[in-house]
Amino acid sequence: MAKLTMDAVARVHRHIEGSMETKRKLVEGGIDSILQAARIMVECLAADGKILLCGNGGSAADAQHIAAEFVSVLNQTFPRPGLASIALTTDSSMLTGSGNDFGFAGVFERQVQALGRPGDVVIGISTSGTSENVLRALVYAKSHGMHAIGMTGEGGGKLPGVSHLVLRAPSRVTQYIQESHIMMGHILCDLVEQSLEFDENGIAPGSRIAKTL
Numbered sequence: 001m002a003k004l005t006m007d008a009v010a011r012v013h014r015h016i017e018g019s020m021e022t023k024r025k026l027v028e029g030g031i032d033s034i035l036q037a038a039r040i041m042v043e044c045l046a047a048d049g050k051i052l053l054c055g056n057g058g059s060a061a062d063a064q065h066i067a068a069e070f071v072s073v074l075n076q077t078f079p080r081p082g083l084a085s086i087a088l089t090t091d092s093s094m095l096t097g098s099g100n101d102f103g104f105a106g107v108f109e110r111q112v113q114a115l116g117r118p119g120d121v122v123i124g125i126s127t128s129g130t131s132e133n134v135l136r137a138l139v140y141a142k143s144h145g146m147h148a149i150g151m152t153g154e155g156g157g158k159l160p161g162v163s164h165l166v167l168r169a170p171s172r173v174t175q176y177i178q179e180s181h182i183m184m185g186h187i188l189c190d191l192v193e194q195s196l197e198f199d200e201n202g203i204a205p206g207s208r209i210a211k212t213l
Helices: 010-031 031-046 059-071 094-101 102-113 132-143 176-193
Strands: 051-056 085-087 121-127 147-152 164-169
Touching: 010 031, 010 176, 031 051, 031 121, 031 164, 031 176, 051 102, 059 085, 059 121, 059 176, 085 094, 085 102, 085 176, 094 102, 102 132, 121 132, 132 147, 147 176
Parallel strands: 051 085, 051 121, 121 147, 147 164
Antiparallel strands: none
């Protein structure tokens, strides 16, 4: 019969404590960046813009998760219209076709070029801050009038140099970084939807000044 490793209980405690410590550090030094990102996203959506997200592996899943919260709803106790958000990680035909024809490094940049418009927000998620396809997407966004926001870990890699704003999960452990990223995504969605005003047609005119964070 298969058995768990002898140190299973210790490993569980170690992981939970490590994740909690990352979040404690985020409370101490990361709240201002989260608020700034939320303000940018409120302005974008109130001006009829959209949010584009990209990442690889677990960060691709995070991009899809966050986009789904905006388009669907974060909490059913607060029903509201869908908010324009697209994960650039879900179109398998585009990803495989463009990747096959031009290389995987440009798959997100290509979509930002096709779908992004000035004033939109592009969020690139990379725990290491060195994912070339994420970096290229943010470079394009930043140079074409979009807001480039990076989500990364403690080191940051090259992400700070290509982003207007960086949200850092203060850890070098990938799992803890990703767990903090999805928490940040939930917080951003909550702040954004609570800061906008809605009517029967969607986001109400003047929402940018109706509420402030």
